[in-house]
Amino acid sequence: MDRTPTGLHVGLIMDGNGRWAAARGLPRTEGHRRGAAAVRRAVEAAPGLGITTLTLYAFSRDNWRRPPDEVATLMGLMESFLVRERANCRRQGVRLAVIGRRDRLPPGLIRAIEETERATRHGTRLYLRLAVDYSARSAILAAAGALGSAERCDETGFLQRVNRACHSDPETPPVDLVIRTSGEQRLSDFLLFESAYAELVFIDTLWPDFDGEDLRRAIEAFRRRERRFGAVPAEIHPLPDPVAGPSAR
Numbered sequence: 672m673d674r675t676p677t678g679l680h681v682g683l684i685m686d687g688n689g690r691w692a693a694a695r696g697l698p699r700t701e702g703h704r705r706g707a708a709a710v711r712r713a714v715e716a717a718p719g720l721g722i723t724t725l726t727l728y729a730f731s732r733d734n735w736r737r738p739p740d741e742v743a744t745l746m747g748l749m750e751s752f753l754v755r756e757r758a759n760c761r762r763q764g765v766r767l768a769v770i771g772r773r774d775r776l777p778p779g780l781i782r783a784i785e786e787t788e789r790a791t792r793h794g795t796r797l798y799l800r801l802a803v804d805y806s807a808r809s810a811i812l813a814a815a816g817a818l819g820s821a822e823r824c825d826e827t828g829f830l831q832r833v834n835r836a837c838h839s840d841p842e843t844p845p846v847d848l849v850i851r852t853s854g855e856q857r858l859s860d861f862l863l864f865e866s867a868y869a870e871l872v873f874i875d876t877l878w879p880d881f882d883g884e885d886l887r888r889a890i891e892a893f894r895r896r897e898r899r900f901g902a903v904p905a906e907i908h909p910l911p912d913p914v915a916g917p918s919a920r
């Protein structure tokens with residue numbers, strides 16, 4: 672399950688909106704508004720760089736701890752993004768999905784999610800996932816909780832369950848590359864199971880300044896990495912059974 676058969680799956684932790692705004696004496700919400708424009712630039716650049724799945728971390732489960740006006744701005748920005756970009760996504764062959772919990776989101780945002788997912792469901796050029804009220808640990812726990820005690824499940828099967836647990840297409844492949852902007856170097860509960868063998872690229876650009884060139888450079892850095900998946904490049908031997916785990920046998 673560690674090798675992506677077709678295009679790349681890139682996960683993007685969009686960080687630095689608040690610092691971008693503070694550096695200009697603007698409210699944090701203005702950083703988020705400018706951040707929404709950067710989302711469009713990333714989505715437009717992705718297919719040309721060999722990316723077929725792009726997962727953007729828009730709102731984590733723990734972001735509910737932010738001040739209510741900031742949360743409301745973020746919810747509003749995501750809703751208007753989905754409504755505004757629906758036609759564009761259809762035209763560009765982008766299939767959009769929102770992963771994470773839905774039951775705590777405002778009704779207008781839930782409607783926008785459902786309509787955009789429906790309208791773009793036939794897109795094949797890019798699978799764009801927005802992670803909203805998302806927690807990787809919650810998704811893993813939900814997937815594990817749904818497994819009957821006598822059920823057998825290998826890693827690929829469990830990945831499908833993790834995908835289902837967060838409303839993603841079950842066939843979404845593991846992550847090849849995680850990019851985080853703003854100089855911070857952590858995963859913040861993002862795609863923890865899916866990123867087991869992902870390469871990590873941290874860049875200093877604050878998210879509102881992110882553009883296609885930043886994405887191109889990150890992909891270039893990724894292409895220079897040697898991905899070994901634990902093996903020695905010239906000799907890839909099969910895993911012995913105990914490594915696959917007792918449930919896989």
Ligand code: FPP
Pocket residue numbers: 685686687688689690691703704706707710728729730731734745748749752801853878
């Ligand atoms: C992190 O920056 C960013 C977020 C928590 C929100 C990301 C949201 C957007 C990019 C805009 C809305 C999204 C869409 C899909 C339209 P931060 O606020 O933590 O920045 P800081 O670390 O500098 O304070």
